[in-house]
Amino acid sequence: MGNSLEIIVAKRAGFCFGVKRAVDLAFDAANKNSQKGDVRCCSVYTLGPIIHNPQVIEKLKSEGVEPTDDIDNPNIKTIIIRTHGVQQEISERLSQKGYEVIDATCPFVKKAQQYAKLLKEEGYQIVIIGDKGHPEVKGLMSYAGKDVIVVNKEDSLPSLKSRVGFIVQTTQPLDVLKKFISEAVEQVKELKVFNTICNSTALRLKETKDMTKDVDLMIVVGGKNSANTTQLTQLCNSVSIPAYHIETASEIREEWFSNVKKVGITAGASTPDWIISDVEKRIRDIGGRGL
Amino acid sequence: MGNSLEIIVAKRAGFCFGVKRAVDLAFDAANKNSQKGDVRCCSVYTLGPIIHNPQVIEKLKSEGVEPTDDIDNPNIKTIIIRTHGVQQEISERLSQKGYEVIDATCPFVKKAQQYAKLLKEEGYQIVIIGDKGHPEVKGLMSYAGKDVIVVNKEDSLPSLKSRVGFIVQTTQPLDVLKKFISEAVEQVKELKVFNTICNSTALRLKETKDMTKDVDLMIVVGGKNSANTTQLTQLCNSVSIPAYHIETASEIREEWFSNVKKVGITAGASTPDWIISDVEKRIRDIGGRGL
Numbered sequence: 001m002g003n004s005l006e007i008i009v010a011k012r013a014g015f016c017f018g019v020k021r022a023v024d025l026a027f028d029a030a031n032k033n034s035q036k037g038d039v040r041c042c043s044v045y046t047l048g049p050i051i052h053n054p055q056v057i058e059k060l061k062s063e064g065v066e067p068t069d070d071i072d073n074p075n076i077k078t079i080i081i082r083t084h085g086v087q088q089e090i091s092e093r094l095s096q097k098g099y100e101v102i103d104a105t106c107p108f109v110k111k112a113q114q115y116a117k118l119l120k121e122e123g124y125q126i127v128i129i130g131d132k133g134h135p136e137v138k139g140l141m142s143y144a145g146k147d148v149i150v151v152n153k154e155d156s157l158p159s160l161k162s163r164v165g166f167i168v169q170t171t172q173p174l175d176v177l178k179k180f181i182s183e184a185v186e187q188v189k190e191l192k193v194f195n196t197i198c199n200s201t202a203l204r205l206k207e208t209k210d211m212t213k214d215v216d217l218m219i220v221v222g223g224k225n226s227a228n229t230t231q232l233t234q235l236c237n238s239v240s241i242p243a244y245h246i247e248t249a250s251e252i253r254e255e256w257f258s259n260v261k262k263v264g265i266t267a268g269a270s271t272p273d274w275i276i277s278d279v280e281k282r283i284r285d286i287g288g289r290g291l
Numbered sequence: 292m293g294n295s296l297e298i299i300v301a302k303r304a305g306f307c308f309g310v311k312r313a314v315d316l317a318f319d320a321a322n323k324n325s326q327k328g329d330v331r332c333c334s335v336y337t338l339g340p341i342i343h344n345p346q347v348i349e350k351l352k353s354e355g356v357e358p359t360d361d362i363d364n365p366n367i368k369t370i371i372i373r374t375h376g377v378q379q380e381i382s383e384r385l386s387q388k389g390y391e392v393i394d395a396t397c398p399f400v401k402k403a404q405q406y407a408k409l410l411k412e413e414g415y416q417i418v419i420i421g422d423k424g425h426p427e428v429k430g431l432m433s434y435a436g437k438d439v440i441v442v443n444k445e446d447s448l449p450s451l452k453s454r455v456g457f458i459v460q461t462t463q464p465l466d467v468l469k470k471f472i473s474e475a476v477e478q479v480k481e482l483k484v485f486n487t488i489c490n491s492t493a494l495r496l497k498e499t500k501d502m503t504k505d506v507d508l509m510i511v512v513g514g515k516n517s518a519n520t521t522q523l524t525q526l527c528n529s530v531s532i533p534a535y536h537i538e539t540a541s542e543i544r545e546e547w548f549s550n551v552k553k554v555g556i557t558a559g560a561s562t563p564d565w566i567i568s569d570v571e572k573r574i575r576d577i578g579g580r581g582l
């Protein structure tokens with residue numbers, strides 16, 4: 001039967017722009033380091049895991065890039081800041097220590113940090129919408145100054161001053177921003193809102209949804225504990241398209257594809273391209289054998 | 292029985308801050324003019340009727356202050372701008388003509404005009420929420436520049452640029468502002484909102500509502516065609532408190548007050564104090580006769 005199985009891979013499957021950039025910067029650093037003959041001397045560190053994907057972390061480790069939580073670690077020569085960014089104080093301390101700093105803060109997060117700083121300079125009372133415990137929000141808070149207010153989905157706004165500025169954690173849903181600005185406008189005279197929500201997740205979901213209209217089966221690739229991968233699988237189920245959530249190509253079973261003419265592949269934000277390619281290749285092999 | 296009838300007058304009955312200020316400025320101008328021996332020479336004009344109340348207009352006319360729509364009227368020496376404000380071009384032409392200009396633009400409207408100017412200077416695309424045909428909005432539009440967008444309650448927003456500034460006609464309801472900023476934040480990156488809604492009407496309604504809990508009867512004073520006076524009467528009806536809508540004290544009938552122990556007086560935004568005082572006096576007389 002030849003290639004009777006048609007395969008479509010979602011364009012937005014896997015890494016978003018910011019994560020791709022950060023992972024590339026980490027591998028570049030590893031590469032540069034190994035050219036200096038330094039591989040395995042462990043002088044390149046990421047401040048926290050660069051991404052929540054064990055395969056990527058392992059691969060980086062094998063090339064001499066390790067995560068650390070301790071900025072005073074005496075082995076550090078080069079340190080990589082991950083997509084979430086860091087507090088202003090930490091950024092300053094890293095420079096003071098004389099490290100080579102590779103700043104892989106996502107440019108969208110960087111912008112949000114700059115907006116926080118700007119709102120502070122302009123004298124606005126600042127509200128950040130997001131999760132106080134999340135590293136991205138901790139970073140934003142440091143730029144917004146000590147009087148910053150952080151609110152999460154279920155919170156209510158406290159009583160506000162007359163001029164208020166809003167910034168939003170990049171992964172927040174738009175509805176939460178809408179809720180808070182509606183509440184704020186009841187009590188304030190001037191409102192400045194930087195909508196710093198990144199549409200990467202929303203677009204990935206939309207693309208996957210559109211894809212389901214066109215295929216018989218969906219393969220969703222990503223960590224079993226990855227929230228946004230699970231969300232992709234749930235989306236497929238909600239439109240009654242059979243979907244398998246797998247971490248790697250090895251989990252794929254030939255029998256899934258009997259009676260399937262067209263299969264779609266999508267992947268969560270922390271799934272690297274090479275794992276998606278492996279999956280595609282494995283399915284192509286199955287298709288090639290003629291089902 | 293003596294003063295068996297208790298009378299409460301709403302603190303916010305009648306003129307709002309801006310209208311009171313404008314009417315005072317007009318009477319001051321009349322007074323100043325008559326001291327110069329100029330009374331009835333008609334050299335003092337208001338640009339359009341200063342307020343929608345025939346008694347006030349008549350009183351001003353008798354003191355030599357008349358409305359005109361023609362800024363080239365050769366009799367003008369002094370011209371009064373009313374609470375709504377005027378277009379920037381008109382304001383400039385009035386000065387060029389060498390008139391003495393008394394600017395009775397409500398300070399809240401003036402502020403909104405300044406915000407429009409500021410948003411324009413800061414390069415925002417400007418949206419005004421309000422009624423395109425209303426003089427206040429025409430004035431705001433002139434400060435916002437030719438690319439301004441005006442939307443009213445039922446409209447939808449057009450496609451917007453990435454940085455958008457909002458100002459609001461002072462008499463718009465808050466819900467309309469909320470609706471439009473919710474819509475806007477879906478498409479823009481930066482939103483600057485000046486909530487220029489004046490809370491005078493909302494506070495007057497609230498005070499009247501609170502009052503109804505405490506009285507047996509409400510007397511609502513104001514023009515029969517005054518929208519905000521009618522709204523006050525409807526509010527009383529909606530909480531099942533008997534209410535009479537009158538224009539002047541002469542309409543009051545003694546029999547309304549049999550079995551009434553406590554009466555509340557409120558009035559629309561264009562009702563002058565002296566009419567409210569007349570009403571209070573007339574009811575006091577009735578109460579004094581012992582019901």
Ligand code: F3S
Binds near residue numbers: 016107
């Ligand atoms: S890390 Fe990714 S999810 Fe958006 S904010 Fe940056 S592109």
Ligand code: F3S
Binds near residue numbers: 399491
């Ligand atoms: S005219 Fe009156 S209603 Fe408000 S905007 Fe000025 S106080």
